[in-house]
């Protein structure tokens with residue numbers, strides 16, 4: 001019996017039991033589709049995060065006060081509070097040759113008001129370098145001026161949404177407004193760019209770092225952003241930053257420097273693990289489909305005893321009977337897997353339409369794995385029914401109706 | 402052609418042994434036309450199934466075409482069955498979802514005969530057995546006589562040396578049974594060895610050799626003196 005004949009015979013048997021066949025194809029299809037959809041969601045989330053990080057700027061390092069807990073510091077356990085980061089700390093970092101530029105960050109929230117309107121807004125204190133480091137672009141006017149960052153100039157730059165809310169259609173650049181109890185002149189408006197790493201720059205007001213420190217009555221910094229000279233100098237820059245700050249803090253290593261790559265890698269690992277986990281869960285539904293197929297095939301074997309007995313009587317060898325049942329399982333799983341792929345891809349297409357920010361494309365490995373698993377489970381779970389069929393006693397099978 | 406020596410068949414039912422066949426010695430020449438009669442439960446079907454290699458004897462030796470087939474593996478027996486033996490059953494046993502032509506074609510399919518040859522062979526039988534115009538019909542669209550003709554066509558499509566028919570007319574009315582008998586006797590006349598189990602003495606008496614079985618033994622073996 002050649003392969004084409006076997007497959008044709010198997011397809012005929014499947015077509016002969018339409019409800020049963022449809023049921024099994026559906027079970028298989030749902031399993032495969034859920035693998036495709038879930039992994040495309042996971043992969044979408046991973047790409048989304050990666051995209052967010054690259055919008056943050058390249059070769060970026062972030063310094064924050066305190067040692068990261070994971071390395072463990074006995075001093076911290078003894079109740080020692082880490083020393084604050086200061087503006088001078090930040091400015092000293094430019095001594096390193098691996099560091100191209102730095103931007104100190106101070107954050108707080110304040111009431112921002114014109115004579116007509118007011119709103120509570122996050123206020124960010126930084127320097128002119130911020131624009132380059134965060135890869136932001138200007139809509140109108142200018143960003144913070146260069147010069148001595150210790151100078152508390154009364155100027156500010158607005159996020160696009162803040163501008164709209166405070167000034168509506170009126171020009172904003174050149175106007176004065178009030179932040180907390182101080183007056184600032186608007187010198188620029190950021191181009192609308194939306195979310196970036198948790199900060200919605202459209203909702204920000206940016207002022208010189210010294211002005212922010214005055215506003216919030218603090219001398220410490222929230223973060224220092226560092227841009228390394230190149231990809232190769234990221235590690236170097238990190239080491240330099242740690243050394244310089246330790247030197248300034250009496251040898252105390254009380255800051256943490258994370259690189260964007262490291263953060264990205266962590267997120268990447270987490271999300272990949274997540275994708276794998278959901279793929280695993282979906283694969284379970286595939287094996288459930290496999291068990292369903294086995295069950296239904298076992299029932300089919302007892303329903304088709306007479307046919308099997310007849311096939312034996314006219315000379316079908318046990319191996320041929322097994323082959324016919326395997327072929328049925330293979331045709332079934334193939335149809336199910338194919339339907340599942342169609343279902344899954346349409347599903348992730350629809351999700352992509354509903355949530356355009358999620359680049360929802362199932363990873364090729366998941367598609368291949370889903371397809372492979374469907375075929376393998378289908379055939380694996382048909383081993384038992386096929387064996388049972390090939391061992392039926394032909395006389396008994398033909399005698400009973 | 403067929404030689405049985407000291408064949409026994411014992412079925413174990415619970416702790417009771419049922420002797421379906423006891424000490425059967427039988428020799429059948431090529432081209433013989435044999436009828437087997439006897440009361441119900443006398444072992445007729447069991448004997449036919451043994452000869453057809455659907456069953457194995459508990460003891461004894463079965464030679465087919467001179468070779469001992471008793472000890473063959475399942476796979477080897479399947480091949481012998483496919484190539485040398487054709488079965489005809491009381492209840493036809495056609496596959497309901499397949500057309501008449503596809504049912505007839507089945508043994509050729511299992512034997513891996515190329516499609517082209519299959520088609521001509523099946524077309525030939527459909528004509529010979531008066532089934533023209535019915536080839537695409539499914540079994541439930543055929544009369545009993547037509548179904549049995551399809552079943553006989555299936556049994557002969559591999560041109561076997563032996564045809565084993567277990568009450569082939571048992572499920573048909575007299576006239577249709579007559580038709581079917583004519584076809585089978587036509588095959589016997591063409592040189593096929595035909596073994597026919599029947600309860601109908603009128604049909605059984607037409608055979609050139611008549612076996613009578615009682616309680617697992619052959620009690621009479623007459624040849625017509627023609």
Ligand SMILES: Nc1ncnc2c1ncn2[C@@H]1O[C@H](COP(=O)(O)OP(=O)(O)OP(=O)(O)O)[C@@H](O)[C@H]1O
Pocket residue numbers: 412413414419420421439440441442443444445446447448
């Ligand atoms: N699978 C089996 N298990 C147990 N006993 C069996 C089995 N098959 C047949 N027998 C017994 O063997 C004996 C012979 O049965 P067999 O079917 O050969 O009779 P038969 O002559 O064909 O009868 P009938 O004319 O009713 O078809 C019977 O007593 C039957 O009960």
Ligand SMILES: [Mg+2]
Pocket residue numbers: 445446447567
């Ligand atoms: Mg019988």
